Amino acid sequence: MSGGDMLDFEIRPNPTPVSAVERAALLAAPGFGRVFTDHMVTIRYAEGKGWYDARVEARGPIPMDPASAVLHYAQEIFEGLKAYRLADGSITMFRPEANAARFVDSARRMAMPELPPELFVDSLRRLVDIDRDWIPEGDGASLYLRPFMIASEVFLGVRPSNEYLYVVIASPAGSYFSGGVKPVTVWVSPDYTRAAPGGTGAAKCGGNYAASLAAQAEAIEAGCDQVVFLDAVERRYVDELGGMNVFFVYDDDTLVTPPLTGTILPGITRDALLTLAAEAGHRVEERPVSFADWEADAASGRLREAFACGTAAVITPIGRVKYPDGEFLVADGGQGPVTTALQQRLVDIQRGRAADEHGWVTRL
Numbered sequence: 001m002s003g004g005d006m007l008d009f010e011i012r013p014n015p016t017p018v019s020a021v022e023r024a025a026l027l028a029a030p031g032f033g034r035v036f037t038d039h040m041v042t043i044r045y046a047e048g049k050g051w052y053d054a055r056v057e058a059r060g061p062i063p064m065d066p067a068s069a070v071l072h073y074a075q076e077i078f079e080g081l082k083a084y085r086l087a088d089g090s091i092t093m094f095r096p097e098a099n100a101a102r103f104v105d106s107a108r109r110m111a112m113p114e115l116p117p118e119l120f121v122d123s124l125r126r127l128v129d130i131d132r133d134w135i136p137e138g139d140g141a142s143l144y145l146r147p148f149m150i151a152s153e154v155f156l157g158v159r160p161s162n163e164y165l166y167v168v169i170a171s172p173a174g175s176y177f178s179g180g181v182k183p184v185t186v187w188v189s190p191d192y193t194r195a196a197p198g199g200t201g202a203a204k205c206g207g208n209y210a211a212s213l214a215a216q217a218e219a220i221e222a223g224c225d226q227v228v229f230l231d232a233v234e235r236r237y238v239d240e241l242g243g244m245n246v247f248f249v250y251d252d253d254t255l256v257t258p259p260l261t262g263t264i265l266p267g268i269t270r271d272a273l274l275t276l277a278a279e280a281g282h283r284v285e286e287r288p289v290s291f292a293d294w295e296a297d298a299a300s301g302r303l304r305e306a307f308a309c310g311t312a313a314v315i316t317p318i319g320r321v322k323y324p325d326g327e328f329l330v331a332d333g334g335q336g337p338v339t340t341a342l343q344q345r346l347v348d349i350q351r352g353r354a355a356d357e358h359g360w361v362t363r364l
């Protein structure tokens, strides 16, 4: 069966779930990406057959042949979004259909089959529903959902795989806001780029992350938190961080973020912030920002704030910028008022404390 809405899930509850006592202990301080829930979703795909065998089952290892295509040629894509427990006890997700659409775009770029968006959203609902007790309480806490797809055909030839496995796992995540987000120092890599025109920069694929790790290691080596990538052609313009988009706030109340020209991941947080900033009365522009201008505008005081954004940490202020020949501060290196206001506004919508005027919040 290939029609997404026609595919029914077989539910096989985990016969040995984590006990309530143990779960409570794990949820007290889950950190990020280390604790996992009792279940996972799996759906298979075969050329000529379409999507089949949709299941909610006990989370566990995926049996894999060593010649599975993904292990050799990295045909893999993923998504990341969160489920929240609101103050009234209801459970929501933020714009899951936007993740579904991006998953389709990523699949196309990586020559993978398109998972019907309604099947994608349904798979998330099923997993959150069965593992709802794993959604941590507390401001900023959430259940991080990680849908991904891998090429599973056992074949070493170089061509798109004929078989795929789609999986969703879930991981409780602690608050990022306890004590506020500390501004980060970013490293401008002199050696590495993230994405070239015509490449896979706009696809959410593991390969992009693999390629960014040496640059990230260089950033840590230089005493920085994150790497910021410049464009691969001229090495002049700011693209984005390894896993977050970037915004600049100027003294004339303009917010600027680099345009989506194919080398930048189209972030859903980025998209939401463009809307919210315009609503808050800021002028918003999607245009290239050169690194030279970033430094000059920081020096002149024209640049008031800079921040990175993405689902995992929502908004992270950028306080300091380092490169091989020097470094500079953005304003006083702390978190600015526009950053704070936008973060508050977005989180209030996500948490159901502000009206959802854009239909971004999906209730379970």
Ligand SMILES: *Cc1c(COP(=O)(O)O)cnc(C)c1O
Pocket (backbone or CB within 6 Å): 080, 204, 240, 241, 242, 243, 244, 245, 265, 266, 267, 268, 269, 270, 309, 310, 311, 312
């Ligand atoms: C996922 C991701 C982002 C942020 O996207 P969101 O939809 O806001 O989470 C930004 N850059 C890269 C490279 C990413 O992989």
